[in-house]
Amino acid sequence: MNTPSLALWRIGGIMRGLREDRGYTLRQAAKILGTNKDRLDRVESAKNQRCDPGTVTGWAFKYGADEKVINDLDALAMQTLDADARGWEEVFTTTPKWFTAFLSLEAEAIAMYSYDTAYIPGLLQIRAYMEAVLAADPFRTLDEVEETIRLRLLRQDSVFSRPPGKIARMRFVLDEACLLRIRHEPWYEEQLQRLRELDALGPVEIYILPMDRGIHAGMKGAFMIMSFDGAYSPEVVYLESEYGARYIDERRAVARFREVSSITLAQVVRIEEYLSNVES
Structure with a gap:
Protein backbone atom coordinates (compact mmCIF):
# COMPACT_ATOMS: atom_id res chain seq x y z
CA MET A 1 0.00 0.00 0.00
CA ASN A 2 1.36 3.43 -0.91
CA THR A 3 0.24 6.61 0.87
CA PRO A 4 -3.11 7.61 -0.65
CA SER A 5 -5.63 9.87 1.01
CA LEU A 6 -7.75 8.19 3.66
CA ALA A 7 -10.88 8.50 1.50
CA LEU A 8 -9.23 6.73 -1.46
CA TRP A 9 -7.89 4.01 0.80
CA ARG A 10 -11.31 3.38 2.35
CA ILE A 11 -12.96 3.28 -1.07
CA GLY A 12 -10.40 0.70 -2.16
CA GLY A 13 -11.04 -1.39 0.94
CA ILE A 14 -14.80 -1.35 0.41
CA MET A 15 -14.54 -2.28 -3.26
CA ARG A 16 -12.06 -5.07 -2.58
CA GLY A 17 -14.21 -6.41 0.26
CA LEU A 18 -17.32 -6.46 -1.92
CA ARG A 19 -15.46 -8.36 -4.62
CA GLU A 20 -13.76 -10.87 -2.33
CA ASP A 21 -16.96 -11.62 -0.40
CA ARG A 22 -18.52 -12.68 -3.70
CA GLY A 23 -15.55 -14.83 -4.64
CA TYR A 24 -14.62 -12.93 -7.80
CA THR A 25 -11.15 -12.49 -9.21
CA LEU A 26 -10.26 -9.05 -10.52
CA ARG A 27 -10.80 -10.24 -14.08
CA GLN A 28 -14.21 -11.79 -13.30
CA ALA A 29 -15.36 -8.72 -11.37
CA ALA A 30 -14.23 -6.33 -14.11
CA LYS A 31 -16.34 -8.23 -16.65
CA ILE A 32 -19.41 -8.10 -14.39
CA LEU A 33 -18.92 -4.39 -13.69
CA GLY A 34 -18.36 -3.50 -17.33
CA THR A 35 -14.84 -2.18 -16.85
CA ASN A 36 -11.31 -3.48 -17.27
CA LYS A 37 -9.12 -5.30 -14.76
CA ASP A 38 -6.46 -2.56 -14.52
CA ARG A 39 -9.00 0.17 -13.82
CA LEU A 40 -10.65 -1.85 -11.05
CA ASP A 41 -7.27 -2.72 -9.57
CA ARG A 42 -6.30 0.97 -9.44
CA VAL A 43 -9.45 1.77 -7.45
CA GLU A 44 -8.97 -1.16 -5.05
CA SER A 45 -5.30 -0.25 -4.56
CA ALA A 46 -6.06 3.47 -4.08
CA LYS A 47 -3.68 4.42 -6.88
CA ASN A 48 -5.86 7.18 -8.35
CA GLN A 49 -5.76 10.81 -7.28
CA ARG A 50 -9.56 11.14 -7.42
CA CYS A 51 -12.53 8.84 -7.58
CA ASP A 52 -15.75 9.40 -9.54
CA PRO A 53 -18.77 8.95 -7.21
CA GLY A 54 -21.01 7.64 -9.98
CA THR A 55 -18.51 4.98 -10.97
CA VAL A 56 -17.91 3.42 -7.56
CA THR A 57 -21.54 3.62 -6.44
CA GLY A 58 -22.59 2.04 -9.74
CA TRP A 59 -20.13 -0.79 -9.22
CA ALA A 60 -21.34 -1.30 -5.66
CA PHE A 61 -24.94 -1.48 -6.92
CA LYS A 62 -23.95 -4.19 -9.42
CA TYR A 63 -22.31 -6.11 -6.56
CA GLY A 64 -25.63 -5.96 -4.70
CA ALA A 65 -24.29 -3.77 -1.87
CA ASP A 66 -26.78 -2.36 0.61
CA GLU A 67 -27.82 1.30 0.70
CA LYS A 68 -25.49 2.26 3.57
CA VAL A 69 -22.41 0.96 1.75
CA ILE A 70 -23.42 2.80 -1.41
CA ASN A 71 -24.00 6.03 0.52
CA ASP A 72 -20.63 5.66 2.27
CA LEU A 73 -18.90 5.23 -1.08
CA ASP A 74 -20.63 8.30 -2.49
CA ALA A 75 -19.55 10.46 0.47
CA LEU A 76 -15.97 9.18 0.34
CA ALA A 77 -15.70 9.71 -3.41
CA MET A 78 -16.97 13.28 -3.03
CA GLN A 79 -14.14 13.90 -0.54
CA THR A 80 -11.57 12.95 -3.17
CA LEU A 81 -12.96 15.69 -5.43
CA ASP A 82 -12.71 18.39 -2.76
CA ALA A 83 -9.78 20.54 -3.85
CA ASP A 84 -10.14 22.71 -0.75
CA ALA A 85 -9.54 19.88 1.71
CA ARG A 86 -6.81 20.96 4.11
CA GLY A 87 -4.35 18.22 4.99
CA TRP A 88 -1.71 17.89 7.70
Missing part, protein backbone atom coordinates in the same frame (compact mmCIF):
# COMPACT_ATOMS: atom_id res chain seq x y z
CA GLU A 89 1.03 18.60 5.15
CA GLU A 90 -0.34 22.11 4.67
CA VAL A 91 -0.16 22.82 8.39
CA PHE A 92 3.18 21.14 9.08
CA THR A 93 5.35 21.87 6.07
CA THR A 94 8.30 19.62 7.01
CA THR A 95 6.16 16.55 7.72
CA PRO A 96 6.97 13.87 5.10
CA LYS A 97 4.11 12.78 2.87
CA TRP A 98 4.39 9.16 3.98
CA PHE A 99 3.62 10.27 7.54
CA THR A 100 0.63 12.44 6.64
CA ALA A 101 -1.14 9.26 5.54
CA PHE A 102 -0.48 7.81 9.00
CA LEU A 103 -1.94 10.92 10.66
CA SER A 104 -5.17 10.51 8.72
CA LEU A 105 -5.41 6.83 9.62
CA GLU A 106 -4.64 7.52 13.28
CA ALA A 107 -7.42 10.11 13.44
CA GLU A 108 -9.99 7.64 12.05
CA ALA A 109 -8.92 4.46 13.85
CA ILE A 110 -11.28 2.99 16.43
CA ALA A 111 -8.61 0.63 17.79
CA MET A 112 -4.81 0.51 17.74
CA TYR A 113 -2.23 -2.04 18.81
CA SER A 114 1.32 -0.71 19.03
CA TYR A 115 4.44 -2.77 19.68
CA ASP A 116 7.75 -0.95 20.18
CA THR A 117 11.20 -2.34 20.80
CA ALA A 118 13.48 0.69 21.21
CA TYR A 119 11.59 3.80 22.20
CA ILE A 120 8.30 4.99 23.65
CA PRO A 121 5.84 5.91 20.85
CA GLY A 122 5.03 9.54 20.17
CA LEU A 123 1.53 9.48 21.66
CA LEU A 124 2.98 8.52 25.05
CA GLN A 125 6.03 10.80 25.15
CA ILE A 126 6.50 13.81 27.40
CA ARG A 127 8.09 16.88 25.85
CA ALA A 128 11.50 16.24 27.43
CA TYR A 129 11.57 12.76 25.89
CA MET A 130 10.68 14.22 22.48
CA GLU A 131 13.46 16.78 22.73
CA ALA A 132 16.04 14.15 23.67
CA VAL A 133 15.06 11.70 20.92
CA LEU A 134 14.89 14.35 18.21
CA ALA A 135 18.17 15.96 19.30
CA ALA A 136 19.86 12.60 18.66
CA ASP A 137 18.69 12.64 15.03
CA PRO A 138 21.55 14.07 12.91
CA PHE A 139 19.27 14.77 9.94
CA ARG A 140 16.84 17.24 11.56
CA THR A 141 17.26 20.99 11.70
CA LEU A 142 16.21 22.95 14.79
CA ASP A 143 13.11 24.17 12.95
CA GLU A 144 12.18 20.60 12.04
CA VAL A 145 12.65 19.50 15.65
CA GLU A 146 10.31 22.22 16.91
CA GLU A 147 7.70 21.46 14.27
CA THR A 148 7.85 17.74 15.04
CA ILE A 149 7.36 18.41 18.75
CA ARG A 150 4.43 20.70 18.00
CA LEU A 151 2.87 18.03 15.80
CA ARG A 152 3.29 15.30 18.44
CA LEU A 153 1.72 17.44 21.14
CA LEU A 154 -1.17 18.24 18.82
CA ARG A 155 -1.62 14.54 18.04
CA GLN A 156 -1.72 13.73 21.74
CA ASP A 157 -4.32 16.40 22.37
CA SER A 158 -6.38 15.24 19.39
CA VAL A 159 -6.37 11.60 20.51
CA PHE A 160 -6.64 11.86 24.30
CA SER A 161 -8.88 14.92 24.73
CA ARG A 162 -11.85 13.34 22.98
CA PRO A 163 -15.09 12.98 24.98
CA PRO A 164 -15.62 9.79 27.02
CA GLY A 165 -16.47 6.92 24.74
CA LYS A 166 -14.81 8.56 21.73
CA ILE A 167 -11.18 7.71 22.54
CA ALA A 168 -9.95 4.82 20.41
CA ARG A 169 -9.18 1.53 22.13
CA MET A 170 -5.40 1.44 22.37
CA ARG A 171 -2.95 -1.22 23.50
CA PHE A 172 0.70 -0.26 23.73
CA VAL A 173 3.32 -2.96 24.29
CA LEU A 174 6.78 -1.64 25.12
CA ASP A 175 9.85 -3.81 25.32
CA GLU A 176 11.49 -3.20 28.70
CA ALA A 177 14.46 -1.76 26.81
CA CYS A 178 12.33 1.32 26.09
CA LEU A 179 12.43 2.15 29.81
CA LEU A 180 15.90 0.85 30.68
CA ARG A 181 17.40 3.10 28.02
CA ILE A 182 16.16 6.27 29.75
CA ARG A 183 16.30 5.34 33.44
CA HIS A 184 19.24 7.70 34.13
CA GLU A 185 17.61 10.71 32.45
CA PRO A 186 16.52 13.54 34.79
CA TRP A 187 12.98 13.37 33.38
CA TYR A 188 12.64 9.58 33.77
CA GLU A 189 10.15 9.75 36.65
CA GLU A 190 8.05 12.31 34.79
CA GLN A 191 7.83 9.98 31.81
CA LEU A 192 6.82 7.07 34.05
CA GLN A 193 4.11 9.20 35.63
CA ARG A 194 2.78 10.07 32.19
CA LEU A 195 2.58 6.38 31.31
CA ARG A 196 0.69 5.72 34.54
CA GLU A 197 -1.78 8.53 33.82
CA LEU A 198 -2.50 7.34 30.30
CA ASP A 199 -2.83 3.72 31.41
CA ALA A 200 -5.52 4.88 33.85
CA LEU A 201 -7.68 6.05 30.94
CA GLY A 202 -10.32 3.41 30.29
CA PRO A 203 -9.61 2.69 26.61
CA VAL A 204 -5.79 2.86 26.98
CA GLU A 205 -3.70 -0.10 28.13
CA ILE A 206 0.09 0.02 28.45
CA TYR A 207 2.11 -3.16 28.87
CA ILE A 208 5.78 -3.96 29.37
CA LEU A 209 7.52 -6.99 27.87
CA PRO A 210 10.22 -7.79 30.47
CA MET A 211 13.72 -8.69 29.35
CA ASP A 212 13.60 -11.91 31.37
CA ARG A 213 11.02 -13.30 28.95
CA GLY A 214 13.97 -14.04 26.68
CA ILE A 215 13.48 -14.74 22.98
CA HIS A 216 9.95 -13.98 21.78
CA ALA A 217 7.82 -13.68 18.64
CA GLY A 218 8.05 -9.90 18.36
CA MET A 219 11.81 -9.60 18.05
CA LYS A 220 11.71 -8.85 14.32
CA GLY A 221 10.72 -5.26 14.99
CA ALA A 222 8.13 -2.65 15.88
CA PHE A 223 4.73 -2.42 14.22
CA MET A 224 1.26 -0.96 14.68
CA ILE A 225 -2.12 -2.40 13.74
CA MET A 226 -5.02 0.01 13.21
CA SER A 227 -8.69 -0.97 12.96
CA PHE A 228 -11.53 1.10 11.52
CA ASP A 229 -15.30 1.36 11.69
CA GLY A 230 -17.61 0.77 8.77
CA ALA A 231 -18.35 -1.94 6.26
CA TYR A 232 -15.35 -3.53 4.56
CA SER A 233 -12.84 -1.31 6.35
CA PRO A 234 -9.70 -3.46 6.52
CA GLU A 235 -7.11 -3.33 9.25
CA VAL A 236 -3.79 -1.70 8.40
CA VAL A 237 -0.32 -2.58 9.64
CA TYR A 238 2.04 0.38 9.83
CA LEU A 239 5.81 -0.17 9.66
CA GLU A 240 8.16 2.81 10.04
CA SER A 241 11.86 3.05 9.24
CA GLU A 242 14.54 5.71 8.85
CA TYR A 243 13.65 6.09 5.19
CA GLY A 244 9.86 6.04 5.25
CA ALA A 245 6.95 3.75 6.02
CA ARG A 246 4.97 0.80 4.71
CA TYR A 247 1.22 0.38 4.98
CA ILE A 248 0.02 -3.23 4.73
CA ASP A 249 -3.67 -4.06 4.38
CA GLU A 250 -3.59 -7.47 2.68
CA ARG A 251 -5.66 -9.76 4.89
CA ARG A 252 -3.23 -12.67 5.19
CA ALA A 253 -0.33 -10.35 5.98
CA VAL A 254 -2.32 -8.50 8.65
CA ALA A 255 -3.33 -11.86 10.15
CA ARG A 256 0.35 -12.73 10.66
CA PHE A 257 0.93 -9.55 12.63
CA ARG A 258 -2.23 -10.28 14.63
CA GLU A 259 -0.82 -13.68 15.52
CA VAL A 260 2.47 -12.13 16.67
CA SER A 261 0.58 -9.61 18.79
CA SER A 262 -1.48 -12.37 20.44
CA ILE A 263 1.62 -14.40 21.30
CA THR A 264 3.41 -11.31 22.64
CA LEU A 265 0.46 -10.24 24.79
CA ALA A 266 0.65 -13.56 26.61
CA GLN A 267 4.11 -12.56 27.92
CA VAL A 268 3.56 -8.98 29.06
CA VAL A 269 2.66 -7.28 32.34
CA ARG A 270 0.62 -4.12 32.85
CA ILE A 271 2.74 -1.00 33.40
CA GLU A 272 1.58 -0.50 37.00
CA GLU A 273 2.42 -4.09 37.95
CA TYR A 274 5.81 -3.80 36.28
CA LEU A 275 6.68 -0.57 38.09
CA SER A 276 5.50 -1.97 41.42
CA ASN A 277 7.81 -4.96 40.97
CA VAL A 278 10.74 -2.73 40.01
CA GLU A 279 10.22 -0.34 42.91
CA SER A 280 9.72 -3.04 45.56
Whole structure:
Protein backbone atom coordinates (compact mmCIF):
# COMPACT_ATOMS: atom_id res chain seq x y z
CA MET A 1 0.00 0.00 0.00
CA ASN A 2 1.36 3.43 -0.91
CA THR A 3 0.24 6.61 0.87
CA PRO A 4 -3.11 7.61 -0.65
CA SER A 5 -5.63 9.87 1.01
CA LEU A 6 -7.75 8.19 3.66
CA ALA A 7 -10.88 8.50 1.50
CA LEU A 8 -9.23 6.73 -1.46
CA TRP A 9 -7.89 4.01 0.80
CA ARG A 10 -11.31 3.38 2.35
CA ILE A 11 -12.96 3.28 -1.07
CA GLY A 12 -10.40 0.70 -2.16
CA GLY A 13 -11.04 -1.39 0.94
CA ILE A 14 -14.80 -1.35 0.41
CA MET A 15 -14.54 -2.28 -3.26
CA ARG A 16 -12.06 -5.07 -2.58
CA GLY A 17 -14.21 -6.41 0.26
CA LEU A 18 -17.32 -6.46 -1.92
CA ARG A 19 -15.46 -8.36 -4.62
CA GLU A 20 -13.76 -10.87 -2.33
CA ASP A 21 -16.96 -11.62 -0.40
CA ARG A 22 -18.52 -12.68 -3.70
CA GLY A 23 -15.55 -14.83 -4.64
CA TYR A 24 -14.62 -12.93 -7.80
CA THR A 25 -11.15 -12.49 -9.21
CA LEU A 26 -10.26 -9.05 -10.52
CA ARG A 27 -10.80 -10.24 -14.08
CA GLN A 28 -14.21 -11.79 -13.30
CA ALA A 29 -15.36 -8.72 -11.37
CA ALA A 30 -14.23 -6.33 -14.11
CA LYS A 31 -16.34 -8.23 -16.65
CA ILE A 32 -19.41 -8.10 -14.39
CA LEU A 33 -18.92 -4.39 -13.69
CA GLY A 34 -18.36 -3.50 -17.33
CA THR A 35 -14.84 -2.18 -16.85
CA ASN A 36 -11.31 -3.48 -17.27
CA LYS A 37 -9.12 -5.30 -14.76
CA ASP A 38 -6.46 -2.56 -14.52
CA ARG A 39 -9.00 0.17 -13.82
CA LEU A 40 -10.65 -1.85 -11.05
CA ASP A 41 -7.27 -2.72 -9.57
CA ARG A 42 -6.30 0.97 -9.44
CA VAL A 43 -9.45 1.77 -7.45
CA GLU A 44 -8.97 -1.16 -5.05
CA SER A 45 -5.30 -0.25 -4.56
CA ALA A 46 -6.06 3.47 -4.08
CA LYS A 47 -3.68 4.42 -6.88
CA ASN A 48 -5.86 7.18 -8.35
CA GLN A 49 -5.76 10.81 -7.28
CA ARG A 50 -9.56 11.14 -7.42
CA CYS A 51 -12.53 8.84 -7.58
CA ASP A 52 -15.75 9.40 -9.54
CA PRO A 53 -18.77 8.95 -7.21
CA GLY A 54 -21.01 7.64 -9.98
CA THR A 55 -18.51 4.98 -10.97
CA VAL A 56 -17.91 3.42 -7.56
CA THR A 57 -21.54 3.62 -6.44
CA GLY A 58 -22.59 2.04 -9.74
CA TRP A 59 -20.13 -0.79 -9.22
CA ALA A 60 -21.34 -1.30 -5.66
CA PHE A 61 -24.94 -1.48 -6.92
CA LYS A 62 -23.95 -4.19 -9.42
CA TYR A 63 -22.31 -6.11 -6.56
CA GLY A 64 -25.63 -5.96 -4.70
CA ALA A 65 -24.29 -3.77 -1.87
CA ASP A 66 -26.78 -2.36 0.61
CA GLU A 67 -27.82 1.30 0.70
CA LYS A 68 -25.49 2.26 3.57
CA VAL A 69 -22.41 0.96 1.75
CA ILE A 70 -23.42 2.80 -1.41
CA ASN A 71 -24.00 6.03 0.52
CA ASP A 72 -20.63 5.66 2.27
CA LEU A 73 -18.90 5.23 -1.08
CA ASP A 74 -20.63 8.30 -2.49
CA ALA A 75 -19.55 10.46 0.47
CA LEU A 76 -15.97 9.18 0.34
CA ALA A 77 -15.70 9.71 -3.41
CA MET A 78 -16.97 13.28 -3.03
CA GLN A 79 -14.14 13.90 -0.54
CA THR A 80 -11.57 12.95 -3.17
CA LEU A 81 -12.96 15.69 -5.43
CA ASP A 82 -12.71 18.39 -2.76
CA ALA A 83 -9.78 20.54 -3.85
CA ASP A 84 -10.14 22.71 -0.75
CA ALA A 85 -9.54 19.88 1.71
CA ARG A 86 -6.81 20.96 4.11
CA GLY A 87 -4.35 18.22 4.99
CA TRP A 88 -1.71 17.89 7.70
CA GLU A 89 1.03 18.60 5.15
CA GLU A 90 -0.34 22.11 4.67
CA VAL A 91 -0.16 22.82 8.39
CA PHE A 92 3.18 21.14 9.08
CA THR A 93 5.35 21.87 6.07
CA THR A 94 8.30 19.62 7.01
CA THR A 95 6.16 16.55 7.72
CA PRO A 96 6.97 13.87 5.10
CA LYS A 97 4.11 12.78 2.87
CA TRP A 98 4.39 9.16 3.98
CA PHE A 99 3.62 10.27 7.54
CA THR A 100 0.63 12.44 6.64
CA ALA A 101 -1.14 9.26 5.54
CA PHE A 102 -0.48 7.81 9.00
CA LEU A 103 -1.94 10.92 10.66
CA SER A 104 -5.17 10.51 8.72
CA LEU A 105 -5.41 6.83 9.62
CA GLU A 106 -4.64 7.52 13.28
CA ALA A 107 -7.42 10.11 13.44
CA GLU A 108 -9.99 7.64 12.05
CA ALA A 109 -8.92 4.46 13.85
CA ILE A 110 -11.28 2.99 16.43
CA ALA A 111 -8.61 0.63 17.79
CA MET A 112 -4.81 0.51 17.74
CA TYR A 113 -2.23 -2.04 18.81
CA SER A 114 1.32 -0.71 19.03
CA TYR A 115 4.44 -2.77 19.68
CA ASP A 116 7.75 -0.95 20.18
CA THR A 117 11.20 -2.34 20.80
CA ALA A 118 13.48 0.69 21.21
CA TYR A 119 11.59 3.80 22.20
CA ILE A 120 8.30 4.99 23.65
CA PRO A 121 5.84 5.91 20.85
CA GLY A 122 5.03 9.54 20.17
CA LEU A 123 1.53 9.48 21.66
CA LEU A 124 2.98 8.52 25.05
CA GLN A 125 6.03 10.80 25.15
CA ILE A 126 6.50 13.81 27.40
CA ARG A 127 8.09 16.88 25.85
CA ALA A 128 11.50 16.24 27.43
CA TYR A 129 11.57 12.76 25.89
CA MET A 130 10.68 14.22 22.48
CA GLU A 131 13.46 16.78 22.73
CA ALA A 132 16.04 14.15 23.67
CA VAL A 133 15.06 11.70 20.92
CA LEU A 134 14.89 14.35 18.21
CA ALA A 135 18.17 15.96 19.30
CA ALA A 136 19.86 12.60 18.66
CA ASP A 137 18.69 12.64 15.03
CA PRO A 138 21.55 14.07 12.91
CA PHE A 139 19.27 14.77 9.94
CA ARG A 140 16.84 17.24 11.56
CA THR A 141 17.26 20.99 11.70
CA LEU A 142 16.21 22.95 14.79
CA ASP A 143 13.11 24.17 12.95
CA GLU A 144 12.18 20.60 12.04
CA VAL A 145 12.65 19.50 15.65
CA GLU A 146 10.31 22.22 16.91
CA GLU A 147 7.70 21.46 14.27
CA THR A 148 7.85 17.74 15.04
CA ILE A 149 7.36 18.41 18.75
CA ARG A 150 4.43 20.70 18.00
CA LEU A 151 2.87 18.03 15.80
CA ARG A 152 3.29 15.30 18.44
CA LEU A 153 1.72 17.44 21.14
CA LEU A 154 -1.17 18.24 18.82
CA ARG A 155 -1.62 14.54 18.04
CA GLN A 156 -1.72 13.73 21.74
CA ASP A 157 -4.32 16.40 22.37
CA SER A 158 -6.38 15.24 19.39
CA VAL A 159 -6.37 11.60 20.51
CA PHE A 160 -6.64 11.86 24.30
CA SER A 161 -8.88 14.92 24.73
CA ARG A 162 -11.85 13.34 22.98
CA PRO A 163 -15.09 12.98 24.98
CA PRO A 164 -15.62 9.79 27.02
CA GLY A 165 -16.47 6.92 24.74
CA LYS A 166 -14.81 8.56 21.73
CA ILE A 167 -11.18 7.71 22.54
CA ALA A 168 -9.95 4.82 20.41
CA ARG A 169 -9.18 1.53 22.13
CA MET A 170 -5.40 1.44 22.37
CA ARG A 171 -2.95 -1.22 23.50
CA PHE A 172 0.70 -0.26 23.73
CA VAL A 173 3.32 -2.96 24.29
CA LEU A 174 6.78 -1.64 25.12
CA ASP A 175 9.85 -3.81 25.32
CA GLU A 176 11.49 -3.20 28.70
CA ALA A 177 14.46 -1.76 26.81
CA CYS A 178 12.33 1.32 26.09
CA LEU A 179 12.43 2.15 29.81
CA LEU A 180 15.90 0.85 30.68
CA ARG A 181 17.40 3.10 28.02
CA ILE A 182 16.16 6.27 29.75
CA ARG A 183 16.30 5.34 33.44
CA HIS A 184 19.24 7.70 34.13
CA GLU A 185 17.61 10.71 32.45
CA PRO A 186 16.52 13.54 34.79
CA TRP A 187 12.98 13.37 33.38
CA TYR A 188 12.64 9.58 33.77
CA GLU A 189 10.15 9.75 36.65
CA GLU A 190 8.05 12.31 34.79
CA GLN A 191 7.83 9.98 31.81
CA LEU A 192 6.82 7.07 34.05
CA GLN A 193 4.11 9.20 35.63
CA ARG A 194 2.78 10.07 32.19
CA LEU A 195 2.58 6.38 31.31
CA ARG A 196 0.69 5.72 34.54
CA GLU A 197 -1.78 8.53 33.82
CA LEU A 198 -2.50 7.34 30.30
CA ASP A 199 -2.83 3.72 31.41
CA ALA A 200 -5.52 4.88 33.85
CA LEU A 201 -7.68 6.05 30.94
CA GLY A 202 -10.32 3.41 30.29
CA PRO A 203 -9.61 2.69 26.61
CA VAL A 204 -5.79 2.86 26.98
CA GLU A 205 -3.70 -0.10 28.13
CA ILE A 206 0.09 0.02 28.45
CA TYR A 207 2.11 -3.16 28.87
CA ILE A 208 5.78 -3.96 29.37
CA LEU A 209 7.52 -6.99 27.87
CA PRO A 210 10.22 -7.79 30.47
CA MET A 211 13.72 -8.69 29.35
CA ASP A 212 13.60 -11.91 31.37
CA ARG A 213 11.02 -13.30 28.95
CA GLY A 214 13.97 -14.04 26.68
CA ILE A 215 13.48 -14.74 22.98
CA HIS A 216 9.95 -13.98 21.78
CA ALA A 217 7.82 -13.68 18.64
CA GLY A 218 8.05 -9.90 18.36
CA MET A 219 11.81 -9.60 18.05
CA LYS A 220 11.71 -8.85 14.32
CA GLY A 221 10.72 -5.26 14.99
CA ALA A 222 8.13 -2.65 15.88
CA PHE A 223 4.73 -2.42 14.22
CA MET A 224 1.26 -0.96 14.68
CA ILE A 225 -2.12 -2.40 13.74
CA MET A 226 -5.02 0.01 13.21
CA SER A 227 -8.69 -0.97 12.96
CA PHE A 228 -11.53 1.10 11.52
CA ASP A 229 -15.30 1.36 11.69
CA GLY A 230 -17.61 0.77 8.77
CA ALA A 231 -18.35 -1.94 6.26
CA TYR A 232 -15.35 -3.53 4.56
CA SER A 233 -12.84 -1.31 6.35
CA PRO A 234 -9.70 -3.46 6.52
CA GLU A 235 -7.11 -3.33 9.25
CA VAL A 236 -3.79 -1.70 8.40
CA VAL A 237 -0.32 -2.58 9.64
CA TYR A 238 2.04 0.38 9.83
CA LEU A 239 5.81 -0.17 9.66
CA GLU A 240 8.16 2.81 10.04
CA SER A 241 11.86 3.05 9.24
CA GLU A 242 14.54 5.71 8.85
CA TYR A 243 13.65 6.09 5.19
CA GLY A 244 9.86 6.04 5.25
CA ALA A 245 6.95 3.75 6.02
CA ARG A 246 4.97 0.80 4.71
CA TYR A 247 1.22 0.38 4.98
CA ILE A 248 0.02 -3.23 4.73
CA ASP A 249 -3.67 -4.06 4.38
CA GLU A 250 -3.59 -7.47 2.68
CA ARG A 251 -5.66 -9.76 4.89
CA ARG A 252 -3.23 -12.67 5.19
CA ALA A 253 -0.33 -10.35 5.98
CA VAL A 254 -2.32 -8.50 8.65
CA ALA A 255 -3.33 -11.86 10.15
CA ARG A 256 0.35 -12.73 10.66
CA PHE A 257 0.93 -9.55 12.63
CA ARG A 258 -2.23 -10.28 14.63
CA GLU A 259 -0.82 -13.68 15.52
CA VAL A 260 2.47 -12.13 16.67
CA SER A 261 0.58 -9.61 18.79
CA SER A 262 -1.48 -12.37 20.44
CA ILE A 263 1.62 -14.40 21.30
CA THR A 264 3.41 -11.31 22.64
CA LEU A 265 0.46 -10.24 24.79
CA ALA A 266 0.65 -13.56 26.61
CA GLN A 267 4.11 -12.56 27.92
CA VAL A 268 3.56 -8.98 29.06
CA VAL A 269 2.66 -7.28 32.34
CA ARG A 270 0.62 -4.12 32.85
CA ILE A 271 2.74 -1.00 33.40
CA GLU A 272 1.58 -0.50 37.00
CA GLU A 273 2.42 -4.09 37.95
CA TYR A 274 5.81 -3.80 36.28
CA LEU A 275 6.68 -0.57 38.09
CA SER A 276 5.50 -1.97 41.42
CA ASN A 277 7.81 -4.96 40.97
CA VAL A 278 10.74 -2.73 40.01
CA GLU A 279 10.22 -0.34 42.91
CA SER A 280 9.72 -3.04 45.56
